Every structure is written in structure tokens, then in C-alpha cells.
Amino acid sequence: xxxxxxxxxxxxxxxxxxxxxxxxxxxxxxxxxxxxxxxxxxxxxxxxxxxxxxxxxxxxxxxxxxxxxxxxxxxxxxxxxxxxxxxxxxxxxxxxxxxxxxxxxxxxxxxxxxxxxxxxxxxxxxxxxxxxxxxxxxxxxxxxxxxxxxxxxxxxxxxxxxxxxxxxxxxxxxxxxxxxxxxxxxxxxxxxxxxxxxxxxxxxxxxxxxxxxxxxxxxxxxxxxxxxxxxxxxxxxxxxxxxxxxxxxxxxxxxxxxxxxxxxxxxxxxxxxxxxxxxxxxxxxxxxxxxxxxxxxxxxxxxxxxxxxxxxxxxxxxxxxxxxxxxxxxxxx
Amino acid sequence: xxxxxxxxxxxxxxxxxxxxxxxxxxxxxxxxxxxxxxxxxxxxxxxxxxxxxxxxxxxxxxxxxxxxxxxxxxxxxxxxxxxxxxxxxxxxxxxxxxxxxxxxxxxxxxxxxxxxxxxxxxxxxxxxxxxxxxxxxxxxxxxxxxxxxxxxxxxxxxxxxxxxxxxxxxxxxxxxxxxxxxxxxxxxxxxxxxxxxxxxxxxxxxxxxxxxxxxxxxxxxxxxxxxxxxxxxxxxxxxxxxxxxxxxxxxxxxxxxxxxxxxxxxxxxxxxxxxxxxxxxxxxxxxxxxxxxxxxxxxxxxxxxxxxxxxxxxxxxxxxxxxxxxxxxxxxx
DNA sequence: TTGAAAGCGTTACCAG
DNA sequence: CTGGTAACGCTTTCAA
Numbered sequence: 001x002x003x004x005x006x007x008x009x010x011x012x013x014x015x016x017x018x019x020x021x022x023x024x025x026x027x028x029x030x031x032x033x034x035x036x037x038x039x040x041x042x043x044x045x046x047x048x049x050x051x052x053x054x055x056x057x058x059x060x061x062x063x064x065x066x067x068x069x070x071x072x073x074x075x076x077x078x079x080x081x082x083x084x085x086x087x088x089x090x091x092x093x094x095x096x097x098x099x100x101x102x103x104x105x106x107x108x109x110x111x112x113x114x115x116x117x118x119x120x121x122x123x124x125x126x127x128x129x130x131x132x133x134x135x136x137x138x139x140x141x142x143x144x145x146x147x148x149x150x151x152x153x154x155x156x157x158x159x160x161x162x163x164x165x166x167x168x169x170x171x172x173x174x175x176x177x178x179x180x181x182x183x184x185x186x187x188x189x190x191x192x193x194x195x196x197x198x199x200x201x202x203x204x205x206x207x208x209x210x211x212x213x214x215x216x217x218x219x220x221x222x223x224x225x226x227x228x229x230x231x232x233x234x235x236x237x238x239x240x241x242x243x244x245x246x247x248x249x250x251x252x253x254x255x256x257x258x259x260x261x262x263x264x265x266x267x268x269x270x271x272x273x274x275x276x277x278x279x280x281x282x283x284x285x286x287x288x289x290x291x292x293x294x295x296x297x298x299x300x301x302x303x304x305x306x307x308x309x310x311x312x313x314x315x316x317x318x319x320x321x322x323x324x325x326x327x328x329x330x331x332x333x
Numbered sequence: 334x335x336x337x338x339x340x341x342x343x344x345x346x347x348x349x350x351x352x353x354x355x356x357x358x359x360x361x362x363x364x365x366x367x368x369x370x371x372x373x374x375x376x377x378x379x380x381x382x383x384x385x386x387x388x389x390x391x392x393x394x395x396x397x398x399x400x401x402x403x404x405x406x407x408x409x410x411x412x413x414x415x416x417x418x419x420x421x422x423x424x425x426x427x428x429x430x431x432x433x434x435x436x437x438x439x440x441x442x443x444x445x446x447x448x449x450x451x452x453x454x455x456x457x458x459x460x461x462x463x464x465x466x467x468x469x470x471x472x473x474x475x476x477x478x479x480x481x482x483x484x485x486x487x488x489x490x491x492x493x494x495x496x497x498x499x500x501x502x503x504x505x506x507x508x509x510x511x512x513x514x515x516x517x518x519x520x521x522x523x524x525x526x527x528x529x530x531x532x533x534x535x536x537x538x539x540x541x542x543x544x545x546x547x548x549x550x551x552x553x554x555x556x557x558x559x560x561x562x563x564x565x566x567x568x569x570x571x572x573x574x575x576x577x578x579x580x581x582x583x584x585x586x587x588x589x590x591x592x593x594x595x596x597x598x599x600x601x602x603x604x605x606x607x608x609x610x611x612x613x614x615x616x617x618x619x620x621x622x623x624x625x626x627x628x629x630x631x632x633x634x635x636x637x638x639x640x641x642x643x644x645x646x647x648x649x650x651x652x653x654x655x656x657x658x659x660x661x662x663x664x665x666x
Numbered sequence: 667t668t669g670a671a672a673g674c675g676t677t678a679c680c681a682g
Numbered sequence: 683c684t685g686g687t688a689a690c691g692c693t694t695t696c697a698a
Contacts (some may be wrong), residue, residue, distance in 0.1 A: 003473075007690055022693060032667060049570075052449045053395065054691035057386045057674050071678045072411045076608070082405050085432055094446065097400070097430040099418055113427065116385045138337075221609075238598070253613050276408070276554075278611040282587050339675055354679060366685065390690050510682035550696040669698080675690105682685080 005046040013042040025050065032312035056118065065303065066114035067095045069145075073184040074219075075275055075278045076127075076292055077245050080144065083296015084123055091304055093120070104128035115139075116174040123299050129187050144299045147189050152315040154306060156298045160190055163288040163322040164244060165195025167270040170286070170324055171240045174331045178267060180238035182227045183249045191216070194272060213238050217248070221320035223250025232261070237299040238318040238329075239267060246273035253281070274325055283328035291320050294324045338379035346375040358383065387438045387449065399447035400428045401457040402478075403435045407552075408579050408608055410458075413477065416629015421598065424637055426453070437461035450470075456632050462520050464506055473639035477632045480522050485648040487639060489631045493523055496621040497530030497577060498653040500603040501618070504573045505538040507664045508664055509601055513546035513571035515581045520592045524549070527577040527605060539587055546571050550581070557584025565594070572600060574661075579606035587613070597664040607658055616661035624653050 012016040015037055023029040024039045028110070031039070035094045042048070056062040066090055069077050085095050096114060100107040107127035114122065115137070122136065125145035134141050134149070142154040184191030195216075198256050202209050215230055217223035223315050224247060231238055243249040249271040256263065263283060271278075274287040298318050306313070326332050344351040349368055356362040357372045359576050366371070375381070389395040398421055402410050418428050429447060433440040440460035447455065448470070457467065467474050470481070475487040498537035504512050514531045515525030527642050528549075548563055550556035558581060564571055565588070576582040582604040589596065596602050596616060603619045604611075611618040639646070659665050 006692095008691075018692080019670080019694080020668055023668090026693085028693080030667075035668080049445060049449050050447075051390075051451060051691055053386055053390045054674090055693075057384075057390055057676090057690090058692050058694085060674075062386065072405070072415050078405045078411055081430070082432065083431060085405075089431075094450070095430050097414070097418060097428050099415065112382060113385075116382050117427070118386050182381060220540050250609055250613065257613060257615065257617075275610070277585055277608070277613065280583065280590060280610065280614060282590065284590075325603050340677095341675075352678080352686075353684055356684090359677085360676085368684080370679075384675050388688090390674095390692090391676045391678085393690075532690070636669085667698105670694105670696090672695085674692090677689090679688085680686090682683105 001084075004051075005048045006051070007048075010039065010042045013046065014038040017110065021186055023293050030256060034288070061105055061116075061120055062118045063093050064117060064119045064123075065093050065095050065307075066098060066110070066117075066122045066190050068100055068107060068114075068122065068127075070109060070127065071099050072097070073074045076145070076290065079290065079292035080125075080296040080299070083293045083298075085296075087297055087300030087304065091237045091306070093307075100231040102127045104130060104214050108133055111124040120301050123303055134202045138212070140303060140312075142299050142303045142306065145190070149189075154302055154315045154317075156295060156302055156318045157189075158291055158295065158322050160193035161197035162244065163272060163290070164194040165201045166197075166324045167242045167272065167286075167288050168198045168201035169205065170330060171242065171268060171270055172201065172207065174239035174240070174268065176319055176331075177207070178210075178213060178236065178238040179207070180215070180231050180241040182224055182231070182241060182243045182250065183206045183214060184219050185215045186216060188219075191219075191244070199242070205221055212236070213288055219245055219247050221247055221251040221254065222250035225255045226251070228252035228255040230322055232256075232259070237267070240264075241267055243269065245314070246271065246275050247286075249273070249275075263329050268331045269329040270324075271329075278325075278327065281329070286327045286330040286332065287325050289323055289325050294320055334371055337384075338381045340381075340383070342374065342379055343375045345369040345608045346379065348398035352648075360643065362384060389520070393451075394453055395451045396423050396426045397450060398426050398428055398640075399431060399443075399450075399452040399455045399457075401431045401433055401440065401443060401447075401455065401460075403458055403460065404432050405430070408465065409478070409606055409623065410482060412625035413629040413632070414456075416626045416631075417633045418590070418629075420630055420633030420637065424642075426637070433460040435460045435491075438464060441466055449587060456636055456637050463595040473642045475632050475636045477628055478523070482522075487648045487650075488630060489635055489651045489653070489654045490522075491628065491655050492626055493526035494530035496534065496605060496623070497527040497575065498534045498606065499530075499657045500529045500575045501534035502538065502620050503659070503663060504575065504601060504603055504630055505534065505540065507573070507575035507601065509664075510540070511543075511569065511571040511573070513544060513548070513564050513574040515546060515557055515564070515574060515576045515585050517552050517578050517581065521552075524552075525578070529579070531575055545569070552578055552580050554580055554584040554587065558588045559584070561585035561588040565589075565600075570600070573597075573601055574602055576602065576604045579604065579608050582606070582618075584607075586600050596662050601664045603657075604662075611658075611660065614662070619660045619663040619665065622658050627653055 098110045122141040131148035215227035274289045278285040362666045431443045455474040464481035548560035607620040
């Protein structure tokens, strides 16, 4: 196992100086055609690959981005991650994948590691409500999915309230009178916003808001199952439900299946997030399309913008439009 | 935006040499308690975070691992990726995520980038049948999911043939006589192995193998849909089907749903891979549990082993045992 | 157009 | 136990 060839080895073989080789490779300066040929030859002969570590150290830029998400197993993340990786790769950046499990301690540990690695920027789905450690960094950060309160943060998000509004409104149009929500925990922006949209749609539709039709729980399958169970075991169960996240939907549907409720006859369902399997169910699931892949693209683009500009620009907030994918679980024919 | 503090800044503030600070931080040598206290104080005062780039350059180890998969959107990958990230993180390694889209060109490009970044090792689900560029590397490589032919490669896999055998045998026990397979392309080990297991089970069960019940296609939803369609549009359609991968299953089920076939009355289904939504279907889906998370763990562990030993050990092949998760799509009550 | 040499932030050798 | 200093592989002035 021999030592890897370096720039100096190439220079020696080509009979020129390392500076010239560097300039030739990076196009920093013009080098003569004959010299260039010798260099190319030497590079090929040695199978030389530049050491980006050394380059990064010298240039003070790593072209490395830290990607912090809760958990890649969470089905909303893969499309986002893919969108981010796609745009960053095209621009010569690589992605360090970090699962925080929504644990602020893990998040902070990972943050230290990433800073140590001199990442040029961060894209993060916050683990907890606390953003403070991200605020004073001297590299750009873009938040997505779970975003902070702060007004001057770079953020890409969808209009979660609008999505929930769309779903609830559609259910109202069908004439359901007891529309429930399986909501996510309210200390997360996504949970809060979607609940707000649900409530607003109810009010705009002239329906009284009823606490009995609200269950708030953690974003887990078990949480969704439990919430749905409580909802249905009441004296007056709901006739429709808006499940406000894909994981919650999974749990809620699991309960409805097991207990034999028919959709939409016994209870209509509209879900947030549009998973692969939505069309597999009987009836196929009506969903708010959360635009996850697009969210990844936009997140990547915003970060690139921030990384590449020399002077820090005003933080930006991009909000993606949403739409309802109507299938049959809502009662549509 | 001021310059980041360095080891030398810490040393200056503490009034000692950089060598001592380095030793204090890494525990390389023993340092006096008073000196140590001053150093800790200086580190805290400056918010010093060591620059891993410089460290890596000097030590000739990056503690960075390249993770090459086809596509994180492919539902089998998140659990594997999570398993890998979990074990590597615990050991102080970080993961660079690379989606190759099964494109050998992209794979090779990414490989160059990763080598340039001085990764300490690679975990890869091969993009194509060609492994040659991975063979001569002087860093350890562990293959998983789609593995190469070569006998002296580090590999972690499941016994795909056994999994397919399990599925087919179970269908045979139910008394189905025309058992079809939606198989994956045969130039991929996984596709080949699963087909082999299917065929073996048929033979062991005394059933003649029948070409008409075999459809081979790309691992895509569309591929599964098309295969299922062709299978069912024959004069003598199958009475049971083994869909040999989660994506193919998605497509095949989509077709069966759309055309109104009842499962298992019209056709029984057993699938490979056990997705979240398997219990949501009506009837719930019987699956071969592919052990993806465990596969990730084992892959990470094997790589660590290889990275941490100084002298290259004999390549290892780990094969994970498989089991059938019986639900109702196979005809079980 | 090319080259010599300094320096990025570490580690590690060798002296004291 | 502590410190001076060379070196890791690259980029970048400054001179030639």
C-alpha cells in the first residue's frame, strides 16, 4: 500500500513547479501548452487525485454542508433530502447526513462536530424549540420543516395553515358536521400551523370549534393510533377526520382498519403528506401534497445563495404553495 | 465576522505552547493540573473548536465514510442508511451521502470526489454490475444490497434466495398451483438470487417451473405494474404471485387495485420487504422481512472493523437470516 | 509564463 | 512535564 501521489509528485514528474501544476489544474493562471501537456500526462500516469482536505484548509472553504434532520426513517424526509442533495451536488457541495432524533442534545453534539469539520453551511430541521446555538454562527443556516420563530432566519417552508385549511374546507364541502383533527404537538411550528388552518376553516365555514374533536399527540405511529382511538370511542364520534401528518395518518388508519370502520361511510379521512402508498389503500387516500422534494430543492438553492455571496444578505423566507390531491377517502366518487 | 480561534490562540491565552494544548486536548501526553486548568479556561473563553480538517490532513485519517446508494427515495434504503449512520456516529465517524441513481457514471464521479476528500472507507450499494473501480482502492469497502460477484470482497447481505424460497414455499403450502413471480432484472444479484429461490421452492415442491408465470422487469413502480398486468392478462392467469421487491410490489398492487382483483380470493400475494404500510392494506400484506435496519448495522460494523485494523484482514461475508411475516394477503386467516 | 517560499491549523518528534 | 519546530498537501503572493 504505497503513499498517495501529491501535487509535488506530479510537479516532479512533469519537471515543473508545484505552483504551475496548481495553476494548471485550477485554471488560476494560464500555462503554456507544452507544459500543460506534460502535466496532464503526469497526472494520468500517477492517477493523481487532489487532496481536498489540504485545499479546504488553505482556502478556508470545505464545500461541505451539514444536513440535520430528525430521522431519515420519517417518510417525509427522503424526498427533502434528495432535493437538497441534488442541488448541492450539482454545485460541487457534499452533504454530511445527521439524524438528531429530535433530541436537542444530539443536535448540539452534531453541531460541534460539523463546525469542527468546517462545513460551509447548514440545512436543518430543528430538533427542539431552541434555536439559540444556531443564531450566532458565522456560516449560513437554512431551516426547513421545523422552523424557528425568529424573523431574520433563512427559512423555507410550505404554508402549513393553508394546507390544513384546504383539507378541512374540502371536508366541510362534503357536508360533514363533526370534523376531527389528529394534531401534532403544538410546540412545533408545523403542528401549530396545521391546527390553526383547521380551526380557521371551521370558523370560516360557520362551524363551531369543538374541543372534543381535537387530539394532540407526538408525531409517532402510536400517537396517531391512540388519538384516533380516543376520538372514536366517544359517545359522539366524528364523521370525518383530518390527520395532520403522514406518521399520524399511518397510526390512525391502523386503528380504523383494526376496528373495522369503513372509509368514508363511517368516517371520511383526509391526510397531510402524500405517500407512495396513498393510492394503494381502499379507498385511495385524499391528501395535502406537502411538496417535499420541491422543498429540498428550494432549501438547497437558498443555502447556496447564502454561501456564495460574500456579504451577508438579508435573511429570506420562501413559502411554497400547496394543493390538495383529491382521491376517495374524503367521500369523493 | 472575526477569525475563528485556533490552537495557537488558545496556547497564547493560556500562556503555554501549542504542543501542550494539543496534548491536553487529545490526552496524548500527561499535562500538569494547573496547566490543564488554564487551558480549559482558555478554550472556554474563546469557544475554541478544533479544526478537523487540519487534524485529518496531519493524521492522514478523516473519519469520514462515503455512503453510496442508488436513491434514498427507494424505500428499502432509509432503514439501511439509518443503521449505518447509527453505528458510525457512535464511533466518531461521519457519513457523506451520495445518490448514484444506479448510474455507473455518477458512481464513478462521486467516487473520485470521495477519494479526494480522503474518506477512510466506503459503504456501497453498487450502481452497476461493474465493480472494477472499487477493487484497487487502498481504503476498505463494504458492499451491501447490490453486491459484486468477487469472492474476496467485504459484503453484507441477506440470503435472498432463502427469502424467496420462504415466500414461495408458503404459497405452495396454501395449495396454489399457478404461482407467478414479478422478478427484478437478472443482472443484479438480488434479482437473480430471489428468482433462484422461487424456482428452487417450486422444484422442491414438485411443481413444474413455468415460463408463463415469470415476468422480469426493472425495479420501478411502473415495472411492477406492467409485469402484473401482463401476468393477469393471459388466458390462464396465476392464482398467486410473489412480488420480489417493495417497489415492484407497489406497482403490482396498484394494478390489482385498479382492475378490481380481490386478494387473496382472485390472487394471493406475498411480497419481499416489509414496508410500514403493509398492515394498512386490506388484507394486510404477507412479507419477507428484509432486515434492512440490521443490514445497516452490520454493514457499519464490518466497515469499522476493516478501517480500524492496521493490517488488511481477509475479506468477510456476512449473511443475515431472514423470516416471513405472515399476514393475510397469502390466504392465511 | 514560471518558480520559490510562506502559511492554513494541526500533530509529533526531539530537546530540555 | 513542557516547548520549539518540521511537516501534512495545497494555494498564493512576489519575483524573475
